Amino acid sequence: MAAHRAIGPAVTAVAIIAVIVISGVAGFFMAAGAVQTKETINVGLAIGAADASDVPEIHALSVDLPAYGYNVVTTIVGDETDTISALISGQIQVAGLAPFAPVILNAQGQNLVIFGVMQAAPDEYMVCANGITTMQQIIQTQALTAYATRIDQTYIMPAWWLLQNGYNQSSINWTSIHGAANRGAALLAGKVTCASTDTSSTITLLSQPNNAFHVVMSLGQMDPSLPFNVWVTTQSYLAGHQTELTNMMEAYLKALHWAQNKADYMAYAPTIVGTQVSATELSQAYDKLLGTGIWNPNAPWTSSIATSLAQQMYTFNLTSSAMPTNQFANFAIYNAAIQSVGQYTG
Numbered sequence: 267m268a269a270h271r272a273i274g275p276a277v278t279a280v281a282i283i284a285v286i287v288i289s290g291v292a293g294f295f296m297a298a299g300a301v302q303t304k305e306t307i308n309v310g311l312a313i314g315a316a317d318a319s320d321v322p323e324i325h326a327l328s329v330d331l332p333a334y335g336y337n338v339v340t341t342i343v344g345d346e347t348d349t350i351s352a353l354i355s356g357q358i359q360v361a362g363l364a365p366f367a368p369v370i371l372n373a374q375g376q377n378l379v380i381f382g383v384m385q386a387a388p389d390e391y392m393v394c395a396n397g398i399t400t401m402q403q404i405i406q407t408q409a410l411t412a413y414a415t416r417i418d419q420t421y422i423m424p425a426w427w428l429l430q431n432g433y434n435q436s437s438i439n440w441t442s443i444h445g446a447a448n449r450g451a452a453l454l455a456g457k458v459t460c461a462s463t464d465t466s467s468t469i470t471l472l473s474q475p476n477n478a479f480h481v482v483m484s485l486g487q488m489d490p491s492l493p494f495n496v497w498v499t500t501q502s503y504l505a506g507h508q509t510e511l512t513n514m515m516e517a518y519l520k521a522l523h524w525a526q527n528k529a530d531y532m533a534y535a536p537t538i539v540g541t542q543v544s545a546t547e548l549s550q551a552y553d554k555l556l557g558t559g560i561w562n563p564n565a566p567w568t569s570s571i572a573t574s575l576a577q578q579m580y581t582f583n584l585t586s587s588a589m590p591t592n593q594f595a596n597f598a599i600y601n602a603a604i605q606s607v608g609q610y611t612g
Contacts, residue, residue, distance in 0.1 A: 318548060318551035321534065381595075382565065384493075385494040389465045392484075393453060393462075414446075469547065492571075
């Protein structure tokens with residue numbers, strides 16, 4: 267039974283997502299032969315609200331993973347702090363969120379482990395008004411630029427670009443606005459000059475008359491070494507549930523392969539994003555998202571990627587040293603899953 271629920275008073279399950287009820291012994295899966303129901307896996311996604319970029323992971327948790335016979339309960343959580351708290355307390359067993367907080371908390375003794383990549387690249391862009399089309403212009407004009415927090419990619423990826431190009435983190439006139447849609451709205455209202463905005467907001471901004479807004483760069487172009495979101499669990503759950511986690515990673519890889527087919531995506535996505543998104547807008551979003559690399563069908567998770575993550579976190583003073591990858595990363599789950607599913611070759 268795949269469902270969505272809230273965790274605690276501070277967390278709201280987002281109503282925009284259709285509640286998709288699928289069990290391992292019913293419906294579609296019975297047609298392929300009966301699958302005996304296994305245990306429940308509770309998954310929390312720190313994505314605020316599901317949009318076009320999140321369709322593959324919802325498909326994985328609502329369709330692909332239940333095919334293995336699991337009872338999957340998926341919660342859309344609006345805040346990473348709530349997601350981490352739920353994971354540490356055992357209310358959920360797996361979380362999908364940005365990679366930074368798990369490493370920070372691991373350094374503080376929380377024994378969290380990243381076992382795979384959820385989204386290989388950001389779905390966000392640096393978008394500007396006032397004719398600004400380059401990062402150098404953002405710096406020179408001291409354009410007010412919106413990001414979310416100092417421990418997510420809306421800050422770290424542009425800040426990494428600054429460091430790699432001879433600037434420092436304070437070269438940009440930053441302001442914090444939580445929520446990609448809120449940053450897009452602030453840009454549209456003229457409250458900021460530049461902002462990291464998600465794909466849907468970017469499409470809306472670029473459709474405004476008189477070429478009022480321009481894409482400067484995608485966040486992925488600024489820092490191509492970091493994944494956008496990762497799959498996280500606790501060391502204690504990993505120790506006793508390697509089969510379950512491998513099955514989950516297999517299911518996600520299958521969903522990423524599925525997402526490479528636009529017709530399949532377009533047929534399923536409206537059940538996730540809602541009917542308020544037109545077919546034209548959804549098609550535009552799909553094309554733009556596919557181009558960002560967010561749905562890399564092989565979702566690589568390697569020691570090289572983890573090492574880069576640890577080094578960048580140390581660079582930005584998020585940890586006191588560059589943590590050894592064996593303290594926060596597990597590669598065996600991903601390696602087993604990709605070997606089972608196979609590399610996607612197109």
